[in-house]
Amino acid sequence: MSDPQARAAIEAAYRTEKRRVLATLIRLLGGFEPAEEALHEAFAAAADRWPREGVPVNPYAWLVSAGRFKTIDRWRRQARLAGVLPELTALAEPVAEPTMPEPIQDDELRLIFVCCHPALAPDARIALTLREVGGLTTEEIARAYLTRGPTIAQRIVRAKARIREAAIPYEVPGRTELPARLESALQVIYLIYNEGYAATEGPSLTRADLSAEAIRLGRLMVELLDDAEALGLLALMLLHEARRATRTDAAGDFVLLEDQDRSQWDRRLIAEADGLIRRALATRRVGPYVLQAAIAAVHASAPGMAETDWAEIVALYDVLLRVDPSPVVALNRAAAIGMRDGPAAGLLAIDGVLGHGGLDDYHLAHAARADMLRRLGQNEAAEASYRRALDLASQPVERRFLEARLDQLKGQGATRH
Amino acid sequence: MRYACLIYYHPKTLFGGAPESNAALEECAGFGEKLTETGHYVASEALVLPEEAMTIRVRDGKMSTVDGPFMETKEVLGGFIVIEASDLNEAVQVMSAHPLAKIGSVEVRPVVDFSEPRPEL
Numbered sequence: 001m002s003d004p005q006a007r008a009a010i011e012a013a014y015r016t017e018k019r020r021v022l023a024t025l026i027r028l029l030g031g032f033e034p035a036e037e038a039l040h041e042a043f044a045a046a047a048d049r050w051p052r053e054g055v056p057v058n059p060y061a062w063l064v065s066a067g068r069f070k071t072i073d074r075w076r077r078q079a080r081l082a083g084v085l086p087e088l089t090a091l092a093e094p095v096a097e098p099t100m101p102e103p104i105q106d107d108e109l110r111l112i113f114v115c116c117h118p119a120l121a122p123d124a125r126i127a128l129t130l131r132e133v134g135g136l137t138t139e140e141i142a143r144a145y146l147t148r149g150p151t152i153a154q155r156i157v158r159a160k161a162r163i164r165e166a167a168i169p170y171e172v173p174g175r176t177e178l179p180a181r182l183e184s185a186l187q188v189i190y191l192i193y194n195e196g197y198a199a200t201e202g203p204s205l206t207r208a209d210l211s212a213e214a215i216r217l218g219r220l221m222v223e224l225l226d227d228a229e230a231l232g233l234l235a236l237m238l239l240h241e242a243r244r245a246t247r248t249d250a251a252g253d254f255v256l257l258e259d260q261d262r263s264q265w266d267r268r269l270i271a272e273a274d275g276l277i278r279r280a281l282a283t284r285r286v287g288p289y290v291l292q293a294a295i296a297a298v299h300a301s302a303p304g305m306a307e308t309d310w311a312e313i314v315a316l317y318d319v320l321l322r323v324d325p326s327p328v329v330a331l332n333r334a335a336a337i338g339m340r341d342g343p344a345a346g347l348l349a350i351d352g353v354l355g356h357g358g359l360d361d362y363h364l365a366h367a368a369r370a371d372m373l374r375r376l377g378q379n380e381a382a383e384a385s386y387r388r389a390l391d392l393a394s395q396p397v398e399r400r401f402l403e404a405r406l407d408q409l410k411g412q413g414a415t416r417h
Numbered sequence: 418m419r420y421a422c423l424i425y426y427h428p429k430t431l432f433g434g435a436p437e438s439n440a441a442l443e444e445c446a447g448f449g450e451k452l453t454e455t456g457h458y459v460a461s462e463a464l465v466l467p468e469e470a471m472t473i474r475v476r477d478g479k480m481s482t483v484d485g486p487f488m489e490t491k492e493v494l495g496g497f498i499v500i501e502a503s504d505l506n507e508a509v510q511v512m513s514a515h516p517l518a519k520i521g522s523v524e525v526r527p528v529v530d531f532s533e534p535r536p537e538l
Contacts, residue, residue, distance in 0.1 A: 040455050040503075041456070139418065149527065153505040156506050
């Protein structure tokens with residue numbers, strides 16, 4: 001085998017197998033640090049041996065085995081110095097080679113539950129999941145979250161120390177614990193997805209990778225747990241993903257739902273999501289993810305804004321508001337009422353939500369209000385609301401959209417009556 | 418990614434003859450080998466104490482050199498190791514095993530990637 005061929009094989013293995021090898025090594029070696037060291041040694045060994053011996057049939061199994069034996073060797077050397085050899089005998093016993101696909105995925109699932117453990121700070125859960133399960137580097141995570149490398153590194157160091165101190169077991173939680181633990185894991189996955197989806201500015205490659213990774217994790221949860229909310233979350237992410245290409249135009253500017261080219265929506269993803277939602281609804285245990293997915297599915301199946309079943313959407317928001325009584329959900333419901341019953345009813349509903357407080361600093365609330373006013377022809381009031389939204393918006397793409405709306409209003413001149 | 422790991426210590430603590438300092442100095446010799454084995458090693462040098470150093474400044478086209486710095490009471494830069502690691506967390510983990518981390522401190526500095534824009538300060 002030539003060197004470039006072997007190097008290409010190692011690079012491919014690094015891209016595709018690294019995460020799974022690490023997840024298995026964490027289980028076999030009982031901790032993050034020895035596993036990461038072993039992973040590095042395994043790839044160093046591959047760089048040395050694959051050019052001479054050829055690329056193994058199953059790179060994953062080869063790397064796991066190499067990493068494990070390198071670690072045992074190292075521990076033996078250290079043990080000889082410290083004189084505690086017997087303790088290592090158990091570890092050196094041959095175990096079944098992990099060649100089956102099932103245990104590989106189990107290892108990743110265990111790892112997700114460890115990384116999303118409620119004992120860890122929410123920020124730390126995201127950073128740890130992206131690094132240990134997603135295989136992103138500290139620096140990539142920092143770039144995606146627009147923060148500094150050391151901040152992320154510190155979070156990961158602390159989270160790992162916490163896992164050691166609290167002796168968080170490396171396992172999929174049992175039936176009694178599962179609901180709470182699952183909620184945290186799904187939340188982390190959705191936050192990762194949103195970070196990759198909502199922000200279209202900045203290093204776009206890393207951002208899209210975040211969404212792809214979240215969907216991969218979502219699929220893993222569905223395959224291995226068959227839980228209604230896990231199904232709902234995956235469906236929701238797939239429905240967002242189906243529209244990704246139409247959300248921004250060639251210049252990278254934001255395109256509203258009503259102006260999106262629906263013929264470009266990915267019908268394959270939408271069909272897959274529909275199937276997932278049906279499976280979730282059949283369990284009769286609907287939660288916020290299933291409901292949000294169902295709402296997104298109504299949009300996805302409509303040929304246009306006018307043909308959208310707004311009554312169905314409002315009804316779904318009513319149920320969602322009962323399980324998740326948050327002001328943002330109330331705002332979305334108000335906007336849907338504006339579509340079902342007209343802008344006057346919508347404005348009334350939005351002002352009702354704003355009146356409850358909590359959304360005064362939320363730019364989308366003011367943008368939604370401005371939209372109702374614009375449709376009512378109250379251009380001056382609409383302008384004021386767009387301005388307020390603009391003051392609060394931080395993302396360049398959103399700011400450009402709001403500025404464009406303001407320009408349009410000015411172009412129309414004085415208020416129509 | 419590459420990281421320059423700068424090792425600082427108090428000269429009087431490290432070379433003061435305490436058993437733990439002497440033990441740490443003994444261990445230093447094997448650390449580079451260990452890094453080579455795991456594929457992290459790129460380069461390293463240990464530095465003579467700053468008394469032997471010269472400091473250069475050019476201001477208004479004139480160069481001035483001074484001896485030193487002499488800072489017996491402060492931590493001094495004692496050496497550096499350049500390592501290859503997948504990210505900052507791995508670099509920190511690798512260098513936390515350095516014997517002098519127990520006596521002095523190790524600063525892990527990412528090496529500049531010139532394709533990135535300069536920092537705006």
